Amino acid sequence: MPGATITDDLEISSTGGAGGSSSPGPPEGRGGGGGGRGGGDGESQPGAHPRGVSRRIYYTGIWLALAAILMFFMSLVSAYIVRKSSADWRAVVLPRVLWLNTAVLLLSSWALEASHRAWQREDAKAFRGWWAAATGLGVMFLAGQWVAWRELAAAGVYLATNPSSSFFYLLTAAHGLHLVGGLAALLYVLSRDWLRLRASGGVAAEVAGIYWHFMDGLWVFLLLVLTLGR
């Protein structure tokens, strides 16, 4: 999903924005909000929608999307807590590979941070290398989750076996699907030309990074729910 909103034509939008009019005088008003843009925006540059504004929509957009995703998962977790109190709950024995998977996903986030540092020192090669590593580790995590599913299935624990197993499959699948979207975003950035990425100020890379780190944190939270909340 976040991949879908990264534009091809950021370069165009960042240069074509300036309308001709000069900055207006202090707007008259009833004392609300001060001059120019409302407070809290941080920057207040003259000129119509400068580069910063058209880039900012992607950061706003991704955080809003994450808020909605958080509500989705919190809703599932609250259902988990309610359902857990019923007499037929038999806690699933979690496959051990989950801990390995978690380590892999955390490493992936770390690689993405290394990539971010490479970006800041304008080291194209290291940036791509670390980015590719983060992507690869992401794929490994998903493969590991698949292994966990196979282990459970081999032990005769299926989706409808018990409410506990239902929630295990559901939470891991929902998280996995969101991660697939994140992988698409990571691959998109990987496929972009370094110069084009630089020209757009790295919006695509940063937005994909925010999403990816969030998915990591979300997984740790879900794992805590699944282990401590058994």
Place this chain on the structure above:
Amino acid sequence: MGAHAGAGHVHAPPQGFLWKYIFSKDHKVIGIQYYLLALVAVFTGMALSVLMRIHLVWPTVKLPFFSGDPTPEQYLALMTMHGTIMVFMVLTTAPQSGFGNYFLPIQIGAADMAFPTLNMMSFWTTFISFVCLIAAFFVEGGAPISGWTAYSPLSTLGSISGPGEGLGQTMWVISIAFFCAASLMGAINFITTVIDLRARGLTMMRLPLTVWAWFITAILSLLAFGVLLSAGILMLLDRLAGTSFFIPGGLVVSGVVQSQHTGGSPLLWQHLFWFFGHPEVYIAIVPGMGVASHTLSLFARKPVFGYRAMVYAMSAIGILGFMVWGHHMFVSGMSPYTGFAFSLMTMAIGVPSAIKTFNWLGTLWGGQIRFTSAMLYAVGFVTLFVSGGLSGLFLAQPSVDLYLHNTYFVPAHFHLVMGVAAIFGMFTATYLWFPKATGRKLNETLGKLHFWITLPGTYAIFMPMHYLGLAGAPRRYADATAVQFLPPLQPIQHFISIAAFVTIAAQLLFLINLIWSLKFGEKAETNPWEATTLEWTIPSPPPFDNFAGHEPSVYRGPYEYGLPGYKEDYLPQSVEPGKLVTEAGD
């Protein structure tokens, strides 16, 4: 996928019918697409209510589209589809996604929404959802019978619990899931657009109240629809994958023990559903509040009374809206203490609602009122919101609700306060903005005729329903003649049915007006209503990129009407202070 960044940069208009009108990324086209979808849906929903009203008073008359003698299940299928179509496809689409898409970017001086591609996807996902819902009529077993709230276990056990509970209910859940996804995409777009794409000088406290309303509604959508989506997925798994999230163990349905399920909680569905469901009623009504405030000020030629109070009241209604879902569940056997808490929070909503009503009246007080059709509908909105809202205070008491909950009192309440009031909001918006969107005004005579049938008609339908409820007539009963204590109330049901037929027939006037005025309506110039906000500074209909590449600047609030000392009685938001013409000299 190339989403054009929003305002400020000139993008070339798309070529060819398909890209211009079908898969368009232009917020104006998408707004009209949503509006037309809602128009189709609202006439479908009304047709279903006609069938229901026929069945209630002539229970033996065969219903069209249904085979065989009329059954209670057929009535329930009509009721379910009426509710679902009206709440989701009409009340959630047109006020927010329809008018919001068209006018929010223009009112804040932007060239488009923040994410035009996402906007297009949002509409087409809604369209798929609508098709999926209507298709439920045509699958084996027909449409679902569990109501728009789809309470478990009726909705989760499959075809054993009734016709329509097989594939029909599954289609229903899938449709709702698509709708949730579409609404989330729309909400992200709306909020981002308001936060990041406002014109220079357009501070939050200078936004038209319409924009505030769409902004708050979008926040409600963002936080509510994810919850419904998760609940829908749990329901789908219960129906298709044999899980037991909502299905308790040991149920006996039609003599068969449902042994494959254990321990699920039907109340869990109710909690998840109403955690979405209560904000949903504000998603339906808040845009109406915005456009009513906007219109009252415009045609009373006075500033909105208490602009800031209006903003805070809408915000308070939005926040409180997330804390009152339990008042839909007073009869579920909840603890009296919990019921008390929910009851208290619910009555607290009366405070911001009263502030809004007081301010609407304050806006009208001493104004130089121009009774256009839009103004009539805005005033009508206020009356419906008040008369529907007052019965909410009855229902907010758990002990009163125990008696009234399953009676006609509840449909009477919510049809007035969120159903017809929101529809009146849409009428207001249509009469107000039709000239901007099409370049022609709607016919005022037809509009007033339409209003003077619709307003009394609405009260004739729903006021007697309160009496039915107080007399104990249960809702959802298909045939009142089948039980002993109801036949004495049948004359009231007859009256309601006749009132409904007349009122619904009057809506054809509106449809005729829309179509006729599109071709023959009086031509509208740029600013036919002498209004202040930005949409009235650009041609009617607006060009592809709204402001032709130029970004307007805003110098003042949106409701500067009737100020002394100036030649005109209104000060447009975008006219520089030095260029205003005063009475003294020009």
